[in-house]
Amino acid sequence: MSHSPNAEALTQRLADSGLRATPQREVVYDVLLQKRDHPTADEVFARVKSEMPTISLATVYNCLETLVQCDLVRAVNFERGPTRYCPNLRPHAHFHDEKTGRTYDIELPPAILQTVNTVLPSGFDASSVEITFRGQASAKVANRE
Amino acid sequence: MSHSPNAEALTQRLADSGLRATPQREVVYDVLLQKRDHPTADEVFARVKSEMPTISLATVYNCLETLVQCDLVRAVNFERGPTRYCPNLRPHAHFHDEKTGRTYDIELPPAILQTVNTVLPSGFDASSVEITFRGQASAKVANRE
DNA sequence: AGTACGAATTAGAATAATTCTAAGAAGCCA
DNA sequence: TGGCTTCTTAGAATTATTCTAATTCGTACT
Known part of the structure; x- marks a missing residue:
């Protein structure tokens, strides 16, 4: 218990x-x-x-x-x-707010990962992709947390 | 001179x-x-x-x-x-070979960046995106360099 | 219950990467 | 030339992480 x-x-x-x-x-x-x-x-x-x-x-x-x-x-x-x-195991990207230093998880639809993989020339076999955005999150988003 | x-x-x-x-x-x-x-x-x-x-x-x-x-x-x-x-200023992703530790630049067509940006919910304004693959590159690719 | 053995934890030392500090050298322009 | 600012430098300091060696814990057998 x-x-x-x-x-x-x-x-x-x-x-x-x-x-x-x-x-x-x-x-x-x-x-x-x-x-x-x-x-x-x-x-x-x-x-x-x-x-x-x-x-x-x-x-x-x-x-x-x-x-x-x-x-x-x-x-x-x-x-x-x-x-x-980060304990979030679902496929997700990160958004890094340059003003506050805070990091947000951005859920990723599976389709996007497939699309992203199309940029790899032959000979490259990826087991994972990481996507990181940098920029500014609005006050609305910041308060949501 | x-x-x-x-x-x-x-x-x-x-x-x-x-x-x-x-x-x-x-x-x-x-x-x-x-x-x-x-x-x-x-x-x-x-x-x-x-x-x-x-x-x-x-x-x-x-x-x-x-x-x-x-x-x-x-x-x-x-x-x-x-x-x-990395002195490559063109938009590109990185591919990190887990076997050799080597990192390759992957050129990115501009369209893909726009597509990737669509995953951001409103309130997130990204000034840049970074995409990193991890996996294995074939011997052919490794020799090209 | 007692003991043996590998797995896990611990404090502190060691290492690696980067930043800071304070002093000197170099460039610029009145 | 003198004076101001920018840049470089060596070494110290700081930060993040890993290592080491000594204990403790857990499990499994007897």
Whole structure:
């Protein structure tokens, strides 16, 4: 009963890779799901500490790496600076607001991915595509969050 | 007569931003154009030193930053690790070969950019898009370079 | 229940990439 | 030439991440 609602899915995915569902991994995954911005490892560390004060930063890095390996979380790098983590697994692009520094997920219709893939000359076999927009989001959008 | 063929364009662009065309900036820009892979600042530093042994790493960082500001060079970050620099100004995507670590430029027909922009909900105003593929390039492609 | 063994966590040291600082050199123009 | 600003430089500082080696945990056997 102390399990978070995501614990089962997490346990399953980890088991698929021969890994254990530890309390640290659960709490790291939970904080990512709770606030779906795109936190850095440090920010995750700060949030996790309030629930589990004894956790170490190294463990947060380890857990995030593990979650990325299991395809439960995406690591995102669009500018120089710390890696950010994103628990949204559906195909989506990112919109980076240059004024506020905030990052939004933009859902992608499957058709667009196919279209984008047509630009690849023969000989290039892509397993994934990443699309990142930069620009300005209106105040309306900013408040929605 | 000691000018590189790109010196004029460089001087012009810098002047537009109220900046000077220094020997350091010229040589940094030149090495980027000479070998159109996607070098890190350290790699640029190594190449530049053979032409200008007294240049410092800090200056290479400064010059690269300046060139990016003037839109003569693009800074690229697709994975955790050092920023890479790319003198290709035409709209293009990147293909990152996961086996070799090599990065290829993929030319983009203008139409595709418009199509991609249609995925943005209202309220998002993009000034640029970045598209990055990950996957495998065939041996044929690898040799072409 | 006890123990053996691999997996996971931890603190702190180490490394890598980048930025900062303060001093000096170079270019420009009155 | 003198004075102002821009640029470069070396080295220190900072930031993000990874590594190391020592513990702890979990599971599975007895």
